[in-house]
Amino acid sequence: MWERVSQVLAEAFGRLGAALAADLPALVAMVVVLAGGVALAFAVRAGLRRLLARVGLDRRAREWGLTTGRGIEPQHEPSWLVARGAFWFLVLLSVALSLDVLGAATTTAVGHSLLAFLPRLVVGAVVLLVGVGAARFLERSVLIGAVNLGIRQARPLSLAVKWFLLVLAAAMALEHVGVGGGLPTLAFGIVLGGLVLTASLALGLGARDAVSRALDRQLPAEGPHPTEDPRENPRRIQHL
Amino acid sequence: MSGVLDPTRAGEALAPELVVGVPAEPDRLAASESAQALQAALRAAYPSRPAVAVVLTGDPRGAAPPGDLLAPASPEGEPPAVYTGSHDGLEAALPTLLEVELSLGAPACALLEPMPRPADPTWMRQLLDPVLDGSFDLVAPAYARGRFDGVLVTGVVYPLTRALFGQRLRQPLGREVVVSRALAERLLADGAWRTDPSSATADLWVIAKAAAHETRIAQVYLGPRTRPPPQPADVSQAVARVLGTVFQDMALHAPRWQRVRGSRPVPTFGEEHLPGEPNPPPAAGPLVSAFELGWQDLRALWGAVLPPQTMLALQRIARDPPEAFRMPDAVWARVVYDFAVGWRVKIMDREQLLRSMTPLYLGWVASFVNEVGGLGRPETEARVERLCEAFEAEKPYLISRWRWPDRFTP
Numbered sequence: 231m232w233e234r235v236s237q238v239l240a241e242a243f244g245r246l247g248a249a250l251a252a253d254l255p256a257l258v259a260m261v262v263v264l265a266g267g268v269a270l271a272f273a274v275r276a277g278l279r280r281l282l283a284r285v286g287l288d289r290r291a292r293e294w295g296l297t298t299g300r301g302i303e304p305q306h307e308p309s310w311l312v313a314r315g316a317f318w319f320l321v322l323l324s325v326a327l328s329l330d331v332l333g334a335a336t337t338t339a340v341g342h343s344l345l346a347f348l349p350r351l352v353v354g355a356v357v358l359l360v361g362v363g364a365a366r367f368l369e370r371s372v373l374i375g376a377v378n379l380g381i382r383q384a385r386p387l388s389l390a391v392k393w394f395l396l397v398l399a400a401a402m403a404l405e406h407v408g409v410g411g412g413l414p415t416l417a418f419g420i421v422l423g424g425l426v427l428t429a430s431l432a433l434g435l436g437a438r439d440a441v442s443r444a445l446d447r448q449l450p451a452e453g454p455h456p457t458e459d460p461r462e463n464p465r466r467i468q469h470l
Numbered sequence: 471m472s473g474v475l476d477p478t479r480a481g482e483a484l485a486p487e488l489v490v491g492v493p494a495e496p497d498r499l500a501a502s503e504s505a506q507a508l509q510a511a512l513r514a515a516y517p518s519r520p521a522v523a524v525v526l527t528g529d530p531r532g533a534a535p536p537g538d539l540l541a542p543a544s545p546e547g548e549p550p551a552v553y554t555g556s557h558d559g560l561e562a563a564l565p566t567l568l569e570v571e572l573s574l575g576a577p578a579c580a581l582l583e584p585m586p587r588p589a590d591p592t593w594m595r596q597l598l599d600p601v602l603d604g605s606f607d608l609v610a611p612a613y614a615r616g617r618f619d620g621v622l623v624t625g626v627v628y629p630l631t632r633a634l635f636g637q638r639l640r641q642p643l644g645r646e647v648v649v650s651r652a653l654a655e656r657l658l659a660d661g662a663w664r665t666d667p668s669s670a671t672a673d674l675w676v677i678a679k680a681a682a683h684e685t686r687i688a689q690v691y692l693g694p695r696t697r698p699p700p701q702p703a704d705v706s707q708a709v710a711r712v713l714g715t716v717f718q719d720m721a722l723h724a725p726r727w728q729r730v731r732g733s734r735p736v737p738t739f740g741e742e743h744l745p746g747e748p749n750p751p752p753a754a755g756p757l758v759s760a761f762e763l764g765w766q767d768l769r770a771l772w773g774a775v776l777p778p779q780t781m782l783a784l785q786r787i788a789r790d791p792p793e794a795f796r797m798p799d800a801v802w803a804r805v806v807y808d809f810a811v812g813w814r815v816k817i818m819d820r821e822q823l824l825r826s827m828t829p830l831y832l833g834w835v836a837s838f839v840n841e842v843g844g845l846g847r848p849e850t851e852a853r854v855e856r857l858c859e860a861f862e863a864e865k866p867y868l869i870s871r872w873r874w875p876d877r878f879t880p
Contacts, residue, residue, distance in 0.1 A: 289816060292816070292817065292818065293816050293817075293818055293819050293820075294819065367819070370771070370818070370819075370822055371822060373767060373768070373771075374706075374768065374771070374822055374825050374826045375706075375825070376767075377763055377764050377767050377768055377826075377828075377829060378704065378705070378706040378760075378825060378828045378829070379704075380759070380760060380763065382763070384763070384767045385767050466618065466752040467618045467619075467621055467752050467835065467839075468615075468616075468618065468619040468620060468621070468698055468699075468701060469620070469621055469622040469701065469702075469705055469708045469709075470620060470622060470623070470643070470699050470700075470701055470702070470708055470712070
């Protein structure tokens, strides 16, 4: 009986050895691709950090309103974040490639789908980043402009502009990445339509008199407001 | 040079000693009529000296074709010549005038705005004599204006340029200048016309250039201004445009102004004809409201530019009622200096930075209105003098921040 057991074990180890001998090159290739990808990711991260520091990305991000420039840890500066994003993109890419190199049907399918998804993910991230930058820049522009126009609700107005652009950018990014199908677009359309309808109703029902007064002021045929005190007229001051 | 210049009509005077130019834009007909009047004034002021008044344009597409008269001939003489310079745009009058001066070999030239002038040509001699007799290279005309006219110049441009360059030039933003031939040669040789034409044609460029290079500068008071300068649609636009120009010149001449201490009077000619009875002051309430609104909503933005002690001072000011609203001179000087440093290091988008300063500026205007509302003109000028002294006293702070902006970053 022991002879039979020994024979079965020998056959099993033989088959295992044969399988290992057949798959080992692919495993080694996978490890090599993975290690090479990670090494490349480290190199790209270091190179990007230097390049972005040289072109002044952090300063430009501060100008555009992406960051405040105050109290930011170096590792949270935009140049570091971009470099880190590139690092993880390359790591994921090398994982996808290594799975593809392995050659097994399942891993190859996973690798292929990962490879197809990554570019969309990157473009989606870029869309989101640009949207965040535009939202913060326009928020500041609207805030300053509204304050200079003497609008009391300047802060809510600027926040509305900011969040409108953020939601728009998020919907565009999700649409591009393919998450949620047509749901983000639909949700965005519903939210925007609802906001416009609400604003129209609020303006028509609640602020009818204010609109009427504003239109009256704009009409050229109208003279100075009867209750206006000439001393209140800011045009009495010539700034230049 | 003659290949560049394109007069629509031959000059009336060969080898003129004086060239007076009027910008053709934005109103060509007014410019032409003004040049005709100036030509008559030149004849009356300098009967023995050849002089010519011309219309200047920098846009070849806007130049009248040769022979096309811009204004009908008047009893005083023929319509003026139109010169088209080699620089484009609405602001090309100055470089075109300098080119004309050098090409005609005139020892002096003047750029004057088209506006009604006194019939007595004495003003013309007052304006041009300092350059014609070789005593000065640059003369800046100044006008007697009301206490609340040109407050941006009174509150920011005059104290700042005086503290920077050490020259007490009361109206440095004027678009009118009289320039000697030597200075014209130096200005035209400057590379800024090519590298940065928008700044080279800005209002302050010539004055800053001259002040930074030990040029002999004088100012001449020409009496009341008959036509106020065009006012921008909104205050923030004026603040952004003017301060952008001043800060750009600050950056351009930083090595020079950091060595200047104090200030000295500029030789002044003519009498400063002050308006008679002071007008009733404007209400400070709307100005204080604008400041308070800015404090409420733009505080976070200002905090990125201003250090904590200045923010604390502004917080105290914001609590004052409108009639007691005061902005201390030292605080205002530091605010202006901090914004200049913020502009230099691009702490945010420059246009946004400058426009965000508008409520602070309106706060200073409110304080100025409260302080000088009941004062006469001499007392008002004394108040402006104290403001300028504060700007000069705070200049070491500016120099420190300018040299080491990160050290003071709040």
